[in-house]
Amino acid sequence: MEEWNAATLRRLKLWVLAVFLSTAPSFRLSAQDYRAQALRILKAVPLIDGHNDIPDAIRERGGLDSVDFAVPQPKLMTDIPKLRAGAVGGQFWAAYVPVTTMDSGPHPAVYALEQIDLIKRLCAKYPRDLAMAYSAADVERNFAAGKISCLIGIEGGHAIENSLGALRMFAALGVRYITLTHWRSLSWATASTDTARRGLSAFGREVVHEMNRLGILVDLSHVNDGTMSDALHAARAPVMFSHSSARALSHHSRNVPDSILRLVAPNGGIVMVNFNPGFVSEAVRVYEDSLEPRVRALKAAGTDTAAIRDSLRTWRARAPKATLQQVADHIDYLRRVVGADHVGLGSDFDGITEVPVGLEDVSKFPDLIAELLRRGWSEQDLRKVAGMNVLRVLRDAERVATEGNAKARRTDAQR
Numbered sequence: 001m002e003e004w005n006a007a008t009l010r011r012l013k014l015w016v017l018a019v020f021l022s023t024a025p026s027f028r029l030s031a032q033d034y035r036a037q038a039l040r041i042l043k044a045v046p047l048i049d050g051h052n053d054i055p056d057a058i059r060e061r062g063g064l065d066s067v068d069f070a071v072p073q074p075k076l077m078t079d080i081p082k083l084r085a086g087a088v089g090g091q092f093w094a095a096y097v098p099v100t101t102m103d104s105g106p107h108p109a110v111y112a113l114e115q116i117d118l119i120k121r122l123c124a125k126y127p128r129d130l131a132m133a134y135s136a137a138d139v140e141r142n143f144a145a146g147k148i149s150c151l152i153g154i155e156g157g158h159a160i161e162n163s164l165g166a167l168r169m170f171a172a173l174g175v176r177y178i179t180l181t182h183w184r185s186l187s188w189a190t191a192s193t194d195t196a197r198r199g200l201s202a203f204g205r206e207v208v209h210e211m212n213r214l215g216i217l218v219d220l221s222h223v224n225d226g227t228m229s230d231a232l233h234a235a236r237a238p239v240m241f242s243h244s245s246a247r248a249l250s251h252h253s254r255n256v257p258d259s260i261l262r263l264v265a266p267n268g269g270i271v272m273v274n275f276n277p278g279f280v281s282e283a284v285r286v287y288e289d290s291l292e293p294r295v296r297a298l299k300a301a302g303t304d305t306a307a308i309r310d311s312l313r314t315w316r317a318r319a320p321k322a323t324l325q326q327v328a329d330h331i332d333y334l335r336r337v338v339g340a341d342h343v344g345l346g347s348d349f350d351g352i353t354e355v356p357v358g359l360e361d362v363s364k365f366p367d368l369i370a371e372l373l374r375r376g377w378s379e380q381d382l383r384k385v386a387g388m389n390v391l392r393v394l395r396d397a398e399r400v401a402t403e404g405n406a407k408a409r410r411t412d413a414q415r
């Protein structure tokens with residue numbers, strides 16, 4: 001009798017399981033439920049975006065007095081109301097230095113100083129919402145106080161003007177990363193737009209080592225594959241890609257190939273996915289690449305300027321669109337190749353003119369987290385992607401700097 005009851009019980013359990021599975025769709029969470037879950041996650045961990053160009057966008061609009069960051073700015077992707085709606089806990093503001101400063105205008109170092117000044121004044125102007133951060137501990141302390149951390153990253157290694165002294169002064173001002181190049185190569189590092197196969201020079205390796213000693217993260221977005229590889233092999237601390245995606249999904253030179261991705265986990269670094277549509281969607285990239293040949297063909301045919309303008313307007317109207325789901329595809333892909341411990345978010349908001357559908361501005365970050373939840377990501381892994389990974393990278397860089405400087409002091413004392 002006991003044996004018959006056990007068998008009956010097993011059949012009953014199987015029947016209940018079958019009924020549950022057959023009706024499972026009715027138990028699936030709604031989009032609103034996933035977003036609510038995403039917001040709960042972002043209350044526990046600071047979402048840290050690796051790259052936002054609002055400093056240069058504000059500069060182009062006449063400076064801080066011309067933009068009220070405390071109220072919605074319809075023509076900008078970033079303002080305090082949007083940051084709050086997006087549950088952003090920390091933001092690397094890009095102190096972008098145009099490569100044109102290498103030839104004319106203010107010196108690159110001066111331009112970088114002005115951008116750093118703008119970032120610090122922006123943060124000081126809105127103390128209720130923003131607070132400067134120079135370390136992982138600062139970010140966590142600000143987050144606990146309900147404030148959004150402002151971190152500084154210089155976009156363009158030409159800002160140091162080949163001077164390690166300038167590099168040290170930028171560190172003293174609180175710069176936490178430097179992108180080694182922008183779209184133009186330097187004498188010591190090669191940009192992704194360059195067809196040359198060379199990477200870092202001897203001085204370039206010296207720059208990397210000094211950045212490690214200072215606790216400044218080496219940012220490899222914008223550099224070519226050779227420079228990526230050389231920097232990863234030279235670095236004594238984790239590197240970052242502050243705003244780059246996976247080249248396997250969109251074959252853009254600014255994205256990271258698998259050969260380099262395989263070096264990121266052993267280094268302890270992080271790849272922060274860019275939202276630029278051409279970096280996200282291969283269809284968009286191919287379409288964008290067809291623009292220049294199209295213009296050349298129209299000009300060669302003797303087409304007048306007005307007709308060219310009309311043709312380009314039509315061309316742009318027919319362009320394919322990148323989507324939030326494709327950004328999630330890049331995050332999924334990076335998890336498979338480098339692991340969930342080495343993935344982050346680097347939107348490039350206000351530095352891009354087009355955005356993926358569903359990721360129109362900084363308020364949309366929870367929707368991306370919700371999409372990853374819908375795909376089955378665990379809350380633990382999403383905490384890593386949102387902010388814990390970049391905090392770990394910051395801490396590791398701080399540790400390497402502290403240990404290296406302590407070792408140097410012991411060596412000096414023994415002499």
